[in-house]
Amino acid sequence: MNFLPNIIFIVLLVVTSVIFAKQVKKIRRNILLGRDENRSDRRRERFEQMFKVAIGQSKMTTKPLSGALHIIVYVGFVVINIEVLEIVIDGVLGTHRIFADFLGSIYDLLIGSFEILALGVLLACVVFLARRISKRIKRFDGVEMTAWPKNDANIILIVEIALMMAFLVMNAADEQLQSIHVEGYIAAGFYPISGWLSPLMGMFEASTLIVIERSCWWFHIIGILGFLNYLPFSKHFHILLAFPNVFYSKLTPQGQFNNLESVRKEVELMMDPNVDPYASPPEDDLNAALPAPFGAKDIQDLSWKSIMDSYTCTECGRCTEDCPANQTGKLLSPRKIMMDVRDRAEELGRFIDKSGKGSTDNKSLLNDYITPEELWACTSCNACVDSCPVNNNPLAVIVDLRRYLVMEQSQAPNELNIMFGNVENNGAPWAFPAADRFNWASEED
């Protein structure tokens, strides 16, 4: 017996899995560069949210066409993975259609449904690709949609179309081989879609059919293992992160911004009449690490969840499409905010790989990637947060960066500084005397 294919397959499987695991570890490390934040509370609600939004795709369907097509691709991806499992086992053991034996007629049902789903995925991807190529959907454009994001989207769709075609042609050849009783090709499976190709397959001899079947089999599985290793560099990584990302997403009302604990300590000190304002810090504090800044300048200052958001972002542009600032021609694009966070996290990660932990290149998310003009255009309306199908929160990043600009750099627009002064002095954002606050009751309409 020839063990060469098994050995090649096992080596391929191990090598691609190891490389993939390494890349995932890097992404995990990059996510954990962020600030600690507890998102493991209220687990029941988190599971419910994950079932509804991630597994149930509830937010995808606000756009009925792309939502429905996406559900076909998503269900196809999940279900066809059972077939991939069989292919992997066959590859390792040198068997053929190993599940057929002990699944019996259920196997027919499985293969039949894989085929229908494969056709569905194929057609959905063709429609998706046509939508992108036709350039008729505005949200696929934008300043952040440079060559790579656009190519990335097209590559994903083309690979998926190719994989599904290989799967169907493989089945067609297999079915033909089964019908002419070629050794090793046991009669198994039900082929509602690839059956359409049997007139074509009937033209070939058994040896050619075996070549077709084997080529497609290898193309399909190498394609999948290759695609797996493409994910960490692509927006397509969302197929893995969408689930934990929704699980850990914010449960509090969208309007609720977090109260900075570091600021709270300072404010409590300021308001405590018993505090000695001239006290110097205790001795051992002098050697302590520099305190973290208020707000965020770079990746390390963001919550880890914001970084996870960025790796989950699939660049669909629903956030930017719904952003009032973007719709009226301002520079702000919530999708760009997410993509910038990921790009910067990747850049910082590569730098740390090269120069060791704790070292910094002299770049930052703020200014080198995201400009104050973008940040100040936000109305904090939460439209981007609401529209994100994977519950990303671009607003959290915007607010953290604004906090840094205001509290660390005093770089708010001048009008906002005036507003701050008014709030501080008059208890209102406008320059009205606090004594006039109750005048409304004695005035007339």
Next chain:
Amino acid sequence: MADLQVSTMADFLAKGEKPEVLFWVGCAGSFDDRAKKITRAFAKILNKVGTKYAVLGKEESCTGDPAKRAGNEFLFQMQAMMNIQVLNGYGIQKIVTTCPHCFNTLKNEYPELGGKYEVIHHTQFIQELLDSGKLKVEGGDFKGKRITYHDPCYLGRANDIYDAPRSLIQKLDTELAEMKRSRAKGLCCGAGGAQMFKEAEKGEKDINIERTEEALELNPSIIATGCPFCNTMITDGVKLKNRNREVKVLDLAELVAQAADL
């Protein structure tokens, strides 16, 4: 017309009494001439139904919302701590407010800092009054008129309150016309996130114009909203479009007060 009878918390304290609810007026409602009318309309409703309520008067101060959205967490927490001292000092338990920004801040961001209250928006309060029959309105002047409702972000998306405001409009026998972007898809008026206090960044259009155009497409007689800032932005938009003669921008409290002849 005589002065509105409005008591402050200090008045109640002097009498050794406690009100059922505190009416948090907010800065716009206290100082902005247009928003003061909304405040008075809601106070008239409260007076009409005999709710035992009080305001803080000169003891009220900015919740800190615009400072927080603009990134000035220090100023926000200073304001919050001071307000919480006042509110807790009076033993406040329930707050109603006509401003969705105050509403969001008091309801969601104060508890962690020690200010735990039941906070409701005035549209919810009025809905309760109408549902329980304490307040009765008929369409009157509004009957059959076409009204569109603009969802304030800090009421809608921020806090999932979409139905209470709409139920008030429906009670007035009017025709509620929905904009294409409504409820969770509602477009911001352009004032949130402290934009109210600064010029917009450069772009092709102002957000309030974009929103006003959408509302005007429906040819409404009234654009209703539940936020003094949205009111300002859309009123400005309607003026700029020279439609202010035939289209009124009104708060829901004003609609109900007018319908109830207050």
